Amino acid sequence: MSNKKGRISLRGVRKVFGSFEALKSIDLEIEPVEFFALLGPSGSGKSTTLRVIAGLETPDDGAIFVDDEDVTFGPPGERDVAMVFQNYALYPHMTLAENIGFPLKMDKVPKADIPGRVREAAAKVKIDHLLHRRPGQLSGGQQQRCALARAIVRQPKLFLLDEPLSNLDAQLRLETRVELKKLQRELDVTAVYVTHDQEEAMTLADRMAVFLDGEIAQIGTPDEVFNKPANMAVAAFIGSPPMNLIAAQLDGSEIRIGDYRLALPGQNTRPPGPVILGIRPSHITLSDSGLKASLYLSENLGEGMLLNCLYGVDMIKVRLPEVRRINDGAALNLKFDPGQIHLFDPESRTRIEIG
Ligand SMILES: Nc1ncnc2c1ncn2[C@@H]1O[C@H](COP(=O)(O)OP(=O)(O)O)[C@@H](O)[C@H]1O
Ligand SMILES: [Mg+2]
Numbered sequence: 317m318s319n320k321k322g323r324i325s326l327r328g329v330r331k332v333f334g335s336f337e338a339l340k341s342i343d344l345e346i347e348p349v350e351f352f353a354l355l356g357p358s359g360s361g362k363s364t365t366l367r368v369i370a371g372l373e374t375p376d377d378g379a380i381f382v383d384d385e386d387v388t389f390g391p392p393g394e395r396d397v398a399m400v401f402q403n404y405a406l407y408p409h410m411t412l413a414e415n416i417g418f419p420l421k422m423d424k425v426p427k428a429d430i431p432g433r434v435r436e437a438a439a440k441v442k443i444d445h446l447l448h449r450r451p452g453q454l455s456g457g458q459q460q461r462c463a464l465a466r467a468i469v470r471q472p473k474l475f476l477l478d479e480p481l482s483n484l485d486a487q488l489r490l491e492t493r494v495e496l497k498k499l500q501r502e503l504d505v506t507a508v509y510v511t512h513d514q515e516e517a518m519t520l521a522d523r524m525a526v527f528l529d530g531e532i533a534q535i536g537t538p539d540e541v542f543n544k545p546a547n548m549a550v551a552a553f554i555g556s557p558p559m560n561l562i563a564a565q566l567d568g569s570e571i572r573i574g575d576y577r578l579a580l581p582g583q584n585t586r587p588p589g590p591v592i593l594g595i596r597p598s599h600i601t602l603s604d605s606g607l608k609a610s611l612y613l614s615e616n617l618g619e620g621m622l623l624n625c626l627y628g629v630d631m632i633k634v635r636l637p638e639v640r641r642i643n644d645g646a647a648l649n650l651k652f653d654p655g656q657i658h659l660f661d662p663e664s665r666t667r668i669e670i671g
Pocket of ligand 1 (some may be wrong): 333336338356357358359360361362363364365
């Protein structure tokens with residue numbers, strides 16, 4: 317265990333709004349100085365979790381610990397957190413310097429020390445040349461940097477970010493993403509980062525929790541979540557588009573989908589029976605033989621193409637690395653890379669490990 321500060325533990329945290337259970341029972345351990353993403357679709361409970369960590373919401377059940385201290389009912393001020401939101405939340409009538417220095421003023425930091433610390437924080441996010449301006453005179457990206465500077469100026473133990481890049485246009489979002497990661501490494505502080513954008517979570521996070529319907533469906537590194545989804549819900553959410561999930565029969569070391577037979581890459585001790593086979597669109601190729609499907613519609617992606625193929629009533633997505641001309645309705649043979657298949661139990665919907 318690291319002796320650095322900033323460990324967060326959520327134990328059985330439940331949050332109810334009226335009759336709606338926004339968080340069912342969240343268990344989460346975030347390590348000191350980790351960049352931890354809360355990823356999930358809108359309404360899945362990410363912001364509520366962040367607000368509970370910040371102390372802006374009190375859980376209806378369960379407990380929150382920061383560095384082994386129970387803070388469940390403590391006020392936000394005791395947690396040494398800084399938050400950054402999507403909408404910047406800057407004071408429009410104050411200059412950037414005043415905005416960034418505001419938390420220091422609140423903390424009663426000696427007046428003489430404030431300008432130096434403001435300048436230092438502003439320099440870290442490269443807006444130290446704009447300190448005399450007001451937020452209205454800045455671009456969205458600059459305003460978000462100001463919000464970041466205001467968050468880091470106090471050198472908090474926990475850095476909580478709620479979709480901080482969502483209001484930026486695509487190009488700026490990519491640039492700011494890189495800088496945010498650099499900044500967190502440099503600050504050596506625990507960051508909890510809420511996003512619905514899986515690319516953001518994959519690129520930024522050391523580990524992530526996938527939220528679905530007020531529950532955590534999986535916790536792991538981006539690699540683990542992408543390459544070993546723990547259940548069908550995560551498999552159906554991660555990837556763009558996510559992996560295909562197809563009903564199949566497992567029999568010894570063979571998998572059958574209709575007439576199509578595939579050899580399992582490993583040993584199987586499960587008895588014969590139905591399974592759900594998962595395979596990513598990029599792990600299917602067109603071949604002379606394979607699963608017989610027909611082209612419903614192809615989409616040109618510039619870099620390659622996405623084929624939407626009909627197999628019975630199921631739509632199977634295939635990603636080809638090159639663009640070629642295929643007519644709608646064309647008969648196709650889909651070949652699955654056996655080393656890239658995932659299996660799930662149709663009852664429990666959880667992953668089956670292939671020996
Ligand atoms: N203060 C509140 N009052 C009532 N419902 C809320 C409140 N805050 C959040 N919710 C509901 O709880 C669910 C989870 O919200 P939230 O944590 O904000 O989701 P996310 O950040 O993942 O989009 C949503 O259905 C939302 O409408
Ligand atoms: Mg939210």
